[in-house]
Amino acid sequence: MRFSKNVTKVQPSATLALNAKASEMKTLGLDVVDLSAGQPDFETPENIEAAAIKAIKAGKVSGYTAATGLPELKKAIIDRVKVDYGVTYKPSEVVVTTGAKFALYTALQVLLNQGDEVLIPIPGWVSYTEQVRLAGGVPVSVASLAGDYKVTVDELEAARTDKTKLIILNSPQNPTGVIYSREDLTQIGNWAVKNDIIIISDDIYNHLVYNGHQFHALIDISEAIRKQTILIHGLSKSYSMTGWRVGYALGDERITKVMGILIGHATGNPTAVSQYAAIEALTGPQESVEVMRRSFEERLNTVYPLLKNIPGFELKEKPAGAFYLFINVKNAVLNSGFTTTEAFCEALLEQKYVAVVPGRSFGMPDYIRISYAASMAQLKEGIIRIQDFVNGKA
Numbered sequence: 001m002r003f004s005k006n007v008t009k010v011q012p013s014a015t016l017a018l019n020a021k022a023s024e025m026k027t028l029g030l031d032v033v034d035l036s037a038g039q040p041d042f043e044t045p046e047n048i049e050a051a052a053i054k055a056i057k058a059g060k061v062s063g064y065t066a067a068t069g070l071p072e073l074k075k076a077i078i079d080r081v082k083v084d085y086g087v088t089y090k091p092s093e094v095v096v097t098t099g100a101k102f103a104l105y106t107a108l109q110v111l112l113n114q115g116d117e118v119l120i121p122i123p124g125w126v127s128y129t130e131q132v133r134l135a136g137g138v139p140v141s142v143a144s145l146a147g148d149y150k151v152t153v154d155e156l157e158a159a160r161t162d163k164t165k166l167i168i169l170n171s172p173q174n175p176t177g178v179i180y181s182r183e184d185l186t187q188i189g190n191w192a193v194k195n196d197i198i199i200i201s202d203d204i205y206n207h208l209v210y211n212g213h214q215f216h217a218l219i220d221i222s223e224a225i226r227k228q229t230i231l232i233h234g235l236s237k238s239y240s241m242t243g244w245r246v247g248y249a250l251g252d253e254r255i256t257k258v259m260g261i262l263i264g265h266a267t268g269n270p271t272a273v274s275q276y277a278a279i280e281a282l283t284g285p286q287e288s289v290e291v292m293r294r295s296f297e298e299r300l301n302t303v304y305p306l307l308k309n310i311p312g313f314e315l316k317e318k319p320a321g322a323f324y325l326f327i328n329v330k331n332a333v334l335n336s337g338f339t340t341t342e343a344f345c346e347a348l349l350e351q352k353y354v355a356v357v358p359g360r361s362f363g364m365p366d367y368i369r370i371s372y373a374a375s376m377a378q379l380k381e382g383i384i385r386i387q388d389f390v391n392g393k394a
């Protein structure tokens with residue numbers, strides 16, 4: 001079959017593939033501990049569900065809405081961003097999308113030409129590189145030489161060419177939980193402005209920050225940096241709304257206008273009922289966000305020392321945000337007689353029914369990603385099984 005060149009370069013999502021295998025095993029009745037998920041394990045807060053039901057009952061959801069989102073939702077987004085970031089956007093600078101994933105996809109589609117280069121700090125979320133390829137761009141991985149998972153201006157400058165068009169930053173970062181400091185972001189932001197490189201700032205985990213760490217934004221550093229930045233956001237993680245599929249992008253209205261045209265031809269509006277739920281999420285009580293955050297923090301503080309004790313598992317400092325641990329398991333893989341992390345993960349799933357994600361798709365093959373978006377009981381059980389697996393116990 002003569003497929004499009006851009007599509008044939010793209011790899012399937014490793015996290016979704018693993019999730020699918022773990023779900024299949026669960027439906028077969030196997031006692032799977034799934035630590036591969038990129039989603040909170042909580043029910044969407046009740047007030048949000050109630051708002052959705054109310055909108056259905058009021059007959060508000062059967063028709064199309066504006067392709068880039070309900071005006072009331074855009075207002076709710078603008079108000080939330082003002083509270084969280086202290087920065088004000090106009091409605092014309094906002095597009096609502098089918099998840100943050102599609103906000104990112106749309107931004108890349110409207111900005112990239114064939115061969116344009118995009119700098120992606122490694123490790124990075126699996127979809128960045130593939131979405132860049134889908135838009136005809138060339139993903140350029142930039143590793144942190146300090147080994148702290150945070151790239152510096154010097155590292156970015158070394159990777160910059162006259163084809164560099166964009167950089168994708170993600171803080172708190174999936175899969176490491178690392179947060180860039182304000183100084184880091186100021187330096188990177190100024191460098192991007194100076195070199196006319198557009199910044200995509202994926203802030204989807206901004207509320208999930210632990211143990212006194214603080215989230216820092218790019219868009220409130222300077223007006224020049226704000227103008228150079230497309231903010232990608234969504235409700236999936238903070239409000240436990242992955243299934244509702246609501247994300248959004250904010251940025252220069254020349255860009256959001258074209259993103260809106262693309263959305264109009266691609267998906268049309270995000271599902272109407274989800275938009276009403278999103279209005280409640282953003283404008284209603286925020287206590288549930290804090291309850292979930294505290295629960296993630298407690299799990300992190302419990303599992304981090306347990307995982308650190310597993311022979312051959314190397315963990316850096318305790319992560320500051322998101323809900324993942326990224327672990328160098330090279331020694332554990334070799335000591336258990338495997339040659340690749342993928343084979344190790346596959347055997348772990350098949351023999352101990354524990355699902356974790358191999359690091360290759362995040363750009364680091366010697367690592368695994370463990371999600372602590374699972375109940376404390378599941379986490380403890382999963383860690384016991386991993387420990388037994390590494391120790392060669394049946």
Ligand code: PLP
Pocket residue numbers: 038098099100101102125170174202204233234235236242246247
């Ligand atoms: N950005 C990052 C860093 C993510 O980890 C994810 C989901 O895993 C997304 C974006 C996409 O989120 P959404 O569910 O809003 O599409």
